[in-house]
Amino acid sequence: QKEVEQNSGPLSVPEGAIASLNCTYSDRGSQSFFWYRQYSGKSPELIMFIYSNGDKEDGRFTAQLNKASQYVSLLIRDSQPSDSATYLCAVNMQGNTPLVFGKGTRLSVIA
């Protein structure tokens, strides 16, 4: 069974702090990894993707991938109340097949 696991949260961080969101996946052959942000009542929007081991930075967001440990993370620096949302980790385990989504981690940034 192909699975993506996330801590459901809620994860509460103070404004200005670093939020760290984690995700593990079951298929060692997975090739591409995505982070989506979903505000309450809205559809998911893509915020980061990563294909290679290491870190990838985009503004306040950093995605980290460790294929040996089958682990993906998302760091949000200088967290803002507007970052409060559910963050979904998604993994493409085999080409041209549907992404496998985790259940999401709810992040709450406290002003």
Place this chain on the structure above:
Amino acid sequence: SQTIHQWPATLVQPVGSPLSLECTVEGTSNPNLYWYRQAAGRGLQLLFYSVGIGQISSEVPQNLSASRPQDRQFILSSKKLLLSDSGFYLCAWTRGGYTEAFFGQGTRLTVV
């Protein structure tokens, strides 16, 4: 640029009534298309996906069906809705391969 349209945004239907949700993608050809459902406070459940016209894969057996009559059109249907069909329905597309998915705005369905 590519855009995905999904309608209606909200829908309230009585139990036993039919359902038709439509999704279209613009600005690309031969996309992979997906229907997901998200129950309140839950994760995304893949319902159907299609890699081409007339090609539908079903992930979860239930009283829903999907069709792809045209390259960039994906329709979710039901002949008789159940209370348990309530949820947030999302259409998505990908280019195929190992690429990301892009979602429509979603349809909030309430079966009463």
